[in-house]
Amino acid sequence: MKILSKQKLTAAFDQLAEKAELLVPMQKGATSAFLPWPEFEPGRDELRLEALNVDKPPKDAVLPQTERMYKFSASGPEVAVQEVYEISSPRIVFGIRPCDFRGIECLDQVFLTRGYADGFYQSRRDNTVFIAQACYQPGPNCFCNAMGVDPVKPQADVTIHDLGDGYAWEPLTPKGEETTEMISDLLQEKKADLPEVKPFTRQVAYAGLAEKLKDLFEHPIWEKLSDPCQNCGICTYSCPTCYCFDIQVKSFGEAGYRFRCWDSCMYREYTLMAGGHNPREASRERFRNRFLHKLQFFQERYGQPLCIGCGRCLIVCPAGISIVNIMQELKEVE
Amino acid sequence: MAEAKCTCSNPLVPGLVEVVNIIDETPDVKTFYVRKPEGGVPFNVRPGQLAMVSVLPTGEGMFSVSWQEENDHLEFAIRRVGLMTDELHTVEIGQKLGVRGPYGNGFPVEECKGQDMLFIAGGIGLAPLRSFIKYCFKHREDYGKITILYGCRSYADLCFKDEIFETWPQMKDTEVYITIDREEAGWEGHVGFVPAYLEEINPSPKGRVAVICGPPIMIKLGLKSLEKMGYTDQQVISTLEMRMKCGIGKCGRCNVGSEFICLDGPVFTLEQLKKLPPEW
Numbered sequence: 001m002k003i004l005s006k007q008k009l010t011a012a013f014d015q016l017a018e019k020a021e022l023l024v025p026m027q028k029g030a031t032s033a034f035l036p037w038p039e040f041e042p043g044r045d046e047l048r049l050e051a052l053n054v055d056k057p058p059k060d061a062v063l064p065q066t067e068r069m070y071k072f073s074a075s076g077p078e079v080a081v082q083e084v085y086e087i088s089s090p091r092i093v094f095g096i097r098p099c100d101f102r103g104i105e106c107l108d109q110v111f112l113t114r115g116y117a118d119g120f121y122q123s124r125r126d127n128t129v130f131i132a133q134a135c136y137q138p139g140p141n142c143f144c145n146a147m148g149v150d151p152v153k154p155q156a157d158v159t160i161h162d163l164g165d166g167y168a169w170e171p172l173t174p175k176g177e178e179t180t181e182m183i184s185d186l187l188q189e190k191k192a193d194l195p196e197v198k199p200f201t202r203q204v205a206y207a208g209l210a211e212k213l214k215d216l217f218e219h220p221i222w223e224k225l226s227d228p229c230q231n232c233g234i235c236t237y238s239c240p241t242c243y244c245f246d247i248q249v250k251s252f253g254e255a256g257y258r259f260r261c262w263d264s265c266m267y268r269e270y271t272l273m274a275g276g277h278n279p280r281e282a283s284r285e286r287f288r289n290r291f292l293h294k295l296q297f298f299q300e301r302y303g304q305p306l307c308i309g310c311g312r313c314l315i316v317c318p319a320g321i322s323i324v325n326i327m328q329e330l331k332e333v334e
Numbered sequence: 335m336a337e338a339k340c341t342c343s344n345p346l347v348p349g350l351v352e353v354v355n356i357i358d359e360t361p362d363v364k365t366f367y368v369r370k371p372e373g374g375v376p377f378n379v380r381p382g383q384l385a386m387v388s389v390l391p392t393g394e395g396m397f398s399v400s401w402q403e404e405n406d407h408l409e410f411a412i413r414r415v416g417l418m419t420d421e422l423h424t425v426e427i428g429q430k431l432g433v434r435g436p437y438g439n440g441f442p443v444e445e446c447k448g449q450d451m452l453f454i455a456g457g458i459g460l461a462p463l464r465s466f467i468k469y470c471f472k473h474r475e476d477y478g479k480i481t482i483l484y485g486c487r488s489y490a491d492l493c494f495k496d497e498i499f500e501t502w503p504q505m506k507d508t509e510v511y512i513t514i515d516r517e518e519a520g521w522e523g524h525v526g527f528v529p530a531y532l533e534e535i536n537p538s539p540k541g542r543v544a545v546i547c548g549p550p551i552m553i554k555l556g557l558k559s560l561e562k563m564g565y566t567d568q569q570v571i572s573t574l575e576m577r578m579k580c581g582i583g584k585c586g587r588c589n590v591g592s593e594f595i596c597l598d599g600p601v602f603t604l605e606q607l608k609k610l611p612p613e614w
Contacts, residue, residue: 069344070348072391077426077428079390079432081349081350081390111584114583114597116582116584118346120344217611244586245584245586246585247580247585251391258394260585263587274415274418277550289589292611297591297592298592300592
C-alpha cells in the first residue's frame with residue numbers, strides 16, 4: 001500500500017500546487033472551506049484535514065458561485081457576443097469527504113446527462129482531480145450511510161485513509177494515477193491496516209420514503225413542517241448538492257457580460273413569471289418543492305436522492321429545521 | 335502551470351439574429367420575424383418547441399416559436415408584460431438579437447396524423463398552437479377536420495387577425511370559432527369564456543385530438559370541459575409555461591414534480607399531466 005507520511009504532507013501540497021491549483025480544507029477566519037494552498041499562512045490559517053465537513057461545501061470547484069458565460073457589446077442595432085471561459089488551470093481538490101464527493105456525482109448527473117452537457121461545468125469537471133478522504137468516525141450530524149453513501153469507498157480519483165501518522169494513498173482512476181506520479185517521490189510502499197468504521201449515531205429513515213412521498217403532495221403535514229421556515233435560503237447555499245442557478249447580466253454602457261450565479265428555490269422570484277403568475281407563490285409550496293426535490297423528484301429522475309447526509313443544513317438553519325426530523329415525520333405520517 | 339482545456343461548446347451562449355419584420359398584433363403583442371444576419375434560420379424548430387430570445391443587455395426570455403417559415407425566418411409572437419419584453423417592443427427592423435434553442439419536445443405532430451384536430455387557445459396561448467395549426471395546413475392531407483376555438487378579453491386582444499378571420503376559415507374542412515370575454519360595440523361574434531363556448535360547440539371526441547393552451551386558469555377549466563365532453567386523457571394535449579433560465583433542464587426552476595418543462599415539456603398529454611403535482 002502507498003503511504004504518504006503526515007510529515008511529508010506540506011511537501012506534497014507544494015509539489016501538487018506546482019502542477020495545478022490545489023484546494024485544501026482550511027480554516028480562514030470564521031469560515032472553513034476548500035481554499036488554494038498557496039494562500040495558506042501558518043499561524044493565521046489552520047489546515048482542517050481532520051474536519052469531517054468544512055463549512056462551505058466544495059461544489060464551487062465545479063459550479064462557482066458566479067461564473068461569466070459570455071461577453072457582449074450592444075450598440076444600437078448592432079450586437080456582438082463572445083463566449084468566455086474563466087477556468088485557467090487544472091485543479092486538485094484534496095481531502096473532499098465521501099458525502100461531498102457524492103454531491104459532485106449528483107451535480108455530474110444534472111450537468112452532464114439528459115441530452116445536454118453543460119460546457120462550463122464539463123470544462124471544470126474534466127480539469128479537476130478529486131482526492132477523497134475516507135471517514136471512519138462519523139460525526140454527530142452525519143447520516144451519509146442512510147442516503148446511500150459508503151463513507152470509506154468514495155469513487156473519486158484518489159482515496160486517502162487516515163492511519164494516524166500518515167495517509168494510505170489509493171489511486172482509482174487514470175487522473176488519480178497521474179496525480180500520484182506528481183508526488184511519487186514522497187510516497188512509501190508499506191503494509192498497513194485500515195481502521196475500523198465506527199457506528200453512526202443518527203438513524204435516518206430514508207429507505208422507501210421516495211415511493212411514499214408520491215402520495216403526500218397534498219398532505220396537510222407540509223403546513224406544519226414548513227411553518228418555521230423563513231425562506232432565507234441558507235440551506236440551499238450551504239448544500240453540496242443544491243445546483244439551481246440564475247442567469248443575470250452586468251452591463252457597463254454598451255458592453256457587458258452575462259453570468260450565472262447560484263440561486264435558491266426558497267425565493268418567491270425563483271418561479272415568478274413576468275405576467276405575475278407564480279406556481280409556487282406560498283412559502284409552504286417552495287418548502288415542499290425543496291424537500292420533495294431532495295427526497296423524491298431527484299430519486300425518480302436520477303435514481304439517487306439529492307441529499308448526501310452531510311448535515312450542514314441541520315447546523316446552519318436559523319429556524320432549526322432538520323431534514324432528518326422531516327424524513328422521520330414523513331415516514332410516520334398517515 | 336498547465337493550460338486547462340475547454341472540453342465542449344456551450345448551449346447557453348446565444349447566436350445572433352436580425353429582426354427582419356415586426357407585426358403589431360394587438361396593443362401589447364407584436365410578432366417578430368428573425369433570421370441570421372447572413373440569411374437563413376438560426377436552427378430548425380419543430381411545432382411547439384421553444385427558444386430563448388435575448389435583448390442585450392436587458393435580458394433573456396423563453397418563448398414558443400409561433401412559426402418557422404422554411405429556411406427563411408422564425409416568428410415569435412410576444413406579449414409585453416415585463417422588463418425584457420418592454421425593451422423588445424421598442425426595437426426596430428434591423429435590430430440584432432440573441433437567440434438560442436430549440437428547446438423542449440414540441441407537439442406530437444406525427445402521432446396526430448389521421449386525426450381530427452381541435453385547437454383551443456386563450457390570449458397569447460394561440461402563439462404556440464399556431465405553429466401546430468399552420469403545420470396541419472401545410473400538411474393538410476395528413477389531418478382530418480380542423481376546429482379552432484380562440485378567445486380573448488376583447489377584440490383588440492385577438493392575435494393573428496388576418497389568419498383567424500380570413501386565411502384559416504377558408505382552409506379545407508376547417509371551422510374557426512372566436513369569442514371575447516365581454517360585449518363590446520361593433521362585435522357581433524360570440525361573447526363568453528372559452529371553456530363554456532367549448533362545451534356549447536361540443537366537438538365529438540371520436541377520432542379527435544384536443545390541443546389546449548392559454549392562461550393557467552383557462553387550461554384548468556378547459557381540461558374539465560374536455561373531460562365532461564368525453565375526451566380521454568390520451569386525447570388531450572397541453573403546453574405549459576414556467577419561468578425558465580437555462581432551457582436545458584439544469585437551472586432548476588421550471589420543474590413540475592420530477593419533470594422539467596423546458597426539457598421534458600412543454601408539451602404533455604393530460605395523461606402525463608395527471609401524474610405530476612398540480613403545480614403549474
